[in-house]
Amino acid sequence: MPIRIPDNLPARGVLEAEGVMVMGETDAIRQDIRPLRIGLLNLMPNKIRTETQIARLVGATPLQVELTLVCMGGHVPRHTPAGHMASFYRAWEDVRAERFDGFIITGAPVERLAFHEVTYWDELRRVLDWTQTHVHRCFTICWAAQAAVHHFHGMPKHALERKAFGVYDHRVLVPASPYMLGFADDLSIPVSRWTEVRRADIPPASGMTILAESAHTGPCLLDDPDHRMLHMFNHLEYDTTSLADEYFRDREAGLAVPVPHRYFPDDNPARRPVNRWRGHAHLLAGNWINQIYQTAPFDLSRIGQPVMPSVPAGT
Known part of the structure; x- marks a missing residue:
């Protein structure tokens, strides 16, 4: 089944060229089906690129997905045209009365700031609380994942001496998790951050489980069942050239950034990188x-309500 996105969204052409089934709004309304409602709170500077990355993943499943693009009401993006924001995005305050089957919150280039120094921190905290009553399952990425575990569990983030930057090996720790079905024992994942969360800071009573971890960059994927959340501290959604773009951008700005770890062939920035994580990204999103799909109520009004445990047959 296709992903439902606005007819004129720039991501549409890219996705169609890649073979992703895309359905416009005018076609979708003729189908007698309830699509899964997925919201994307996009905090990344290059919003058009991030929209495409996320839509590529959620649109590759056999289910019809309706993607709603959401932005912070109190923050004006500097790197995305105002016309694009006005045409395709809705402020969170305008959707807060609605309910979503899934909600994705991206990272943001603010990780070296203390949480309370981020201009939209108070609004993001309200968004996180709102996911507990209006969202069935939430997926947080990079800084948003750090923000969520700090908000709900008090976990700190720690500054790194040098940027964790490159493609790192990770181990799957809980292969029986429904999120890890089909994964090999190890996987390669892009990492790009100046801060980290640590295993030792996970509260014992939090109910969280580390699903994947790197010996070099620490926890990667945390299952947070009490909040129906999945926290990804790295960037499986990245394009093949995302790390290269960051590297050359920082070099042009005069920053002393290292060549990304195990990214360019032979560590030669003149050579095109090889994507070793695309399959993992699609598998996790799927x-x-x-x-x-297996657990969300059909009636959207019931989303966010406690799920009653099933009663075994014959009792």
Whole structure:
């Protein structure tokens, strides 16, 4: 089944060229089906690129997905045309009365600021609380994942001496998790951050489980069942050239950034990188959406309400 996005969204042409089934709004309304409602709170500077990355993943599943683009009401993006924001985005305050089967919150280039120094921190905290009553399952990425575990569990983030930057090996720790179904024992994942969360800071009573971890960059994926959340501290959604773009951008700005770890062939920035994580990204997104499909109520008004445990037959 296709992903439902606005007819004129720039991501549409890219996705169609890649073979992703895309359905416009005018076609979708003729189908007698309830699509999964997925919201994307996009905090990244290059919003058009991030829209495409996320839509590529959620649109590759066999279910019809309706993607709603959401932005912070109190923050004006500097790197995305105002016309694009006005045409395709809705402020969170305008959707807060609605309910979503899934909700994705991206990272943001603010990780070296203290949480309370981020201009939209108070609004983001309200968004996180709102996901507990209006969202069935939430997926947070990079800084948003750090923000969520800090908000709900008091976990700190720690500054790194040098940027964790490159493609790192990770181990799957809980292969029986429904989110890890189909994964090999190890996987390669892009990492790009100046801060980290640490295993030792996970509260014992939090109910969280580390699903994947790197010996070099620490926890990667945390299952937070009490909040129906999945926290990804790295960037499986990245394009093949995302790390290269960051590297050359920082070099042009005069920053002393290292060549990304195990990214360019032979560590030669003149050579095109090889994407070793695309399949993992699609698998994780598919597993997450399948969990939503298997457990979300058909009636949207019931989303966010406590789920009654099933009663075994014959009792």
